[in-house]
Amino acid sequence: xxxxxxxxxxxxxxxxxxxxxxxxxxxxxxxxxxxxxxxxxxxxxxxxxxxxxxxxxxxxxxxxxxxxxxxxxxxxxxxxxxxxxxxxxxxxxxxxxxxxxxxxxxxxxxxxxxxxxxxxxxxxxxxxxxxxxxxxxxxxxxxxxxxxxxxxxxxxxxxxxxxxxxxxxxxxxxxxxxxxxxxxxxxxxxxxxxxxxxxxxxxxxxxxxxxxxxxxxxxxxxxxxxxxxxxxxxxxxxxxxxxxxxxxxxxxxxxxxxxxxxxxxxxxxxxxxxxxxxxxxxxxxxxxxxxxxxxxxxxxxxxxxxxxxxxxxxxxxxxxxxxx
Amino acid sequence: xxxxxxxxxxxxxxxxxxxxxxxxxxxxxxxxxxxxxxxxxxxxxxxxxxxxxxxxxxxxxxxxxxxxxxxxxxxxxxxxxxxxxxxxxxxxxxxxxxxxxxxxxxxxxxxxxxxxxxxxxxxxxxxxxxxxxxxxxxxxxxxxxxxxxxxxxxxxxxxxxxxxxxxxxxxxxxxxxxxxxxxxxxxxxxxxxxxxxxxxxxxxxxxxxxxxxxxxxxxxxxxxxxxxxxxxxxxxxxxxxxxxxxxxxxxxxxxxxxxxxxxxxxxxxxxxxxxxxxxxxxxxxxxxxxxxxxxxxxxxxxxxxxxxxxxxxxxxxxxxxxxx
Numbered sequence: 001x002x003x004x005x006x007x008x009x010x011x012x013x014x015x016x017x018x019x020x021x022x023x024x025x026x027x028x029x030x031x032x033x034x035x036x037x038x039x040x041x042x043x044x045x046x047x048x049x050x051x052x053x054x055x056x057x058x059x060x061x062x063x064x065x066x067x068x069x070x071x072x073x074x075x076x077x078x079x080x081x082x083x084x085x086x087x088x089x090x091x092x093x094x095x096x097x098x099x100x101x102x103x104x105x106x107x108x109x110x111x112x113x114x115x116x117x118x119x120x121x122x123x124x125x126x127x128x129x130x131x132x133x134x135x136x137x138x139x140x141x142x143x144x145x146x147x148x149x150x151x152x153x154x155x156x157x158x159x160x161x162x163x164x165x166x167x168x169x170x171x172x173x174x175x176x177x178x179x180x181x182x183x184x185x186x187x188x189x190x191x192x193x194x195x196x197x198x199x200x201x202x203x204x205x206x207x208x209x210x211x212x213x214x215x216x217x218x219x220x221x222x223x224x225x226x227x228x229x230x231x232x233x234x235x236x237x238x239x240x241x242x243x244x245x246x247x248x249x250x251x252x253x254x255x256x257x258x259x260x261x262x263x264x265x266x267x268x269x270x271x272x273x274x275x276x277x278x279x280x281x282x283x284x285x286x287x288x289x290x291x292x293x294x295x296x297x298x299x300x301x302x303x304x305x306x307x308x309x310x311x312x313x314x315x316x317x318x319x320x321x322x323x324x
Numbered sequence: 325x326x327x328x329x330x331x332x333x334x335x336x337x338x339x340x341x342x343x344x345x346x347x348x349x350x351x352x353x354x355x356x357x358x359x360x361x362x363x364x365x366x367x368x369x370x371x372x373x374x375x376x377x378x379x380x381x382x383x384x385x386x387x388x389x390x391x392x393x394x395x396x397x398x399x400x401x402x403x404x405x406x407x408x409x410x411x412x413x414x415x416x417x418x419x420x421x422x423x424x425x426x427x428x429x430x431x432x433x434x435x436x437x438x439x440x441x442x443x444x445x446x447x448x449x450x451x452x453x454x455x456x457x458x459x460x461x462x463x464x465x466x467x468x469x470x471x472x473x474x475x476x477x478x479x480x481x482x483x484x485x486x487x488x489x490x491x492x493x494x495x496x497x498x499x500x501x502x503x504x505x506x507x508x509x510x511x512x513x514x515x516x517x518x519x520x521x522x523x524x525x526x527x528x529x530x531x532x533x534x535x536x537x538x539x540x541x542x543x544x545x546x547x548x549x550x551x552x553x554x555x556x557x558x559x560x561x562x563x564x565x566x567x568x569x570x571x572x573x574x575x576x577x578x579x580x581x582x583x584x585x586x587x588x589x590x591x592x593x594x595x596x597x598x599x600x601x602x603x604x605x606x607x608x609x610x611x612x613x614x615x616x617x618x619x620x621x622x623x624x625x626x627x628x629x630x631x632x633x634x635x636x637x638x639x640x641x642x643x644x645x646x647x648x
Contacts, residue, residue: 139491160480162587162588166620167463167587168585168587172584257497257498260496261491261493263488264487291510293508295488296490
């Protein structure tokens with residue numbers, strides 16, 4: 001019988017989630033979850049535990065390794081070319097060096113299953129193309145709006161990896177010259193403004209620099225999160241609405257420049273902050289069309305991920321494995 | 325005998341140049357040149373004359389159509405997917421509509437030779453990859469610094485055409501938010517600052533807004549051109565040197581953002597303004613490395629076209645035809 005299933009592995013800072021997926025993008029069973037953060041700097045121990053959990057996930061799904069085409073992994077700083085995870089600040093076992101993840105996992109599995117990996121945003125792009133909102137599209141740009149801003153660029157049906165495997169860092173394209181400090185050590189990056197953390201920073205700045213009344217003033221500014229801004233906007237809070245307007249405008253302007261690069265059919269959004277689509281969509285679309293070169297005005301769509309949010313990262317990672 | 329030659333056609337606003345090229349990138353004879361601007365809006369008449377000139381060029385090179393693999397054309401607004409030249413302001417016969425150039429030329433030739441076309445910057449990129457400074461590179465970005473700023477992006481050995489064939493318009497990426505007007509109708513585009521026309525505009529602005537002494541004050545400001553700034557810089561004129569510094573800095577900053585997109589091995593420069601490499605190179609490289617994400621610092625090269633300048637556009641166009 002032909003192999004009809006793939007395994008997706010979503011490596012996060014705290015947990016790693018595993019699922020067996022069919023060609024339609026359905027998970028055969030609930031995700032198997034292990035902690036990523038209990039192995040300290042011991043990459044070997046973590047990967048051994050992961051291999052065991054993958055086998056368990058396959059068994060729980062009623063399958064055997066023989067039914068599986070391969071294993072796709074989405075990991076922060078995962079490199080498609082080398083199969084390594086390198087200098088990933090949120091993964092203690094890969095924070096200070098380079099871990100030959102794919103090779104180690106194949107060895108730990110010891111059953112001939114092959115492993116392919118990439119970073120989480122590229123995995124999300126492949127997931128949307130294989131099962132989701134970008135199905136049938138050959139040219140699109142995936143933007144993940146989470147704690148940070150990630151991106152996966154698809155040109156002619158293939159993820160752009162670039163010379164070294166690290167292409168698609170649109171979260172670190174400059175959006176405000178000389179602007180606020182970004183976690184990367186530079187200034188004015190898109191991520192510093194348009195991530196979940198970024199919009200909360202904007203809120204704190206506005207609360208501090210103005211006297212404008214807002215529901216957000218009832219909260220501890222240090223703990224203020226993008227979810228609070230969303231809740232306030234839902235209740236009609238004007239500052240909260242303007243925060244989304246500002247954030248969406250910066251995103252739309254950036255999209256206009258990205259379009260000049262790869263002429264995509266659509267920008268596809270995913271991630272925690274993208275949940276605020278009712279507040280972000282209009283300002284994004286307006287700023288994009290106001291700033292884009294005429295030939296693309298009103299031609300490029302902004303769409304939102306259509307994958308079930310809880311499993312999207314697993315599905316994205318799994319989609320990589322169909323090419324094995 | 326195997327076919328070993330291609331024809332390159334460089335369509336410009338005033339003249340069209342044609343050459344027969346071998347696999348090493350040598351032209352077999354001097355370019356055949358016809359006027360592009362004597363046919364008014366009559367695309368048919370122009371293309372008929374072009375077909376005759378192509379046949380003449382093949383004959384002058386001592387070859388017959390049977391020796392030729394195909395014909396590559398670089399034309400403003402040339403679309404690789406559709407073979408059309410559309411709304412090209414500098415070509416009267418294609419200024420107000422869409423001309424099915426490739427199809428018409430194939431018919432006018434009437435000898436079974438196939439025609440492929442793209443815009444001039446993409447043709448330049450293919451030329452550098454096939455015969456020039458990007459030989460052996462699979463990921464690079466070509467920037468043409470002429471009257472305007474064009475670009476051709478190569479990812480994994482292939483030109484990025486995008487969804488509609490128009491990808492790679494980096495001359496119209498924003499470089500100064502709300503900055504000076506660009507010919508495209510928008511504000512602050514790279515082309516408005518870093519083209520040959522752009523640096524002359526900067527010079528006029530600086531001459532008008534300051535009293536700084538400069539050799540450039542001896543010239544009619546209306547006629548001041550990038551070549552004059554180059555000549556002044558050669559003579560050590562401080563304003564001229566700072567003009568290149570400023571222009572190079574804007575270019576380098578932009579390159580830093582492009583790298584975040586496609587992680588190229590190199591940025592390859594070509595065009596009239598790129599001749600000022602001794603003044604542009606250092607500020608470009610410095611600004612690029614100061615603004616790029618850490619993982620690419622000091623890793624991406626800036627190189628200059630290595631094709632003979634007079635024939636570079638023909639060679640670039642010809643390179644397209646090897647794929648026919």
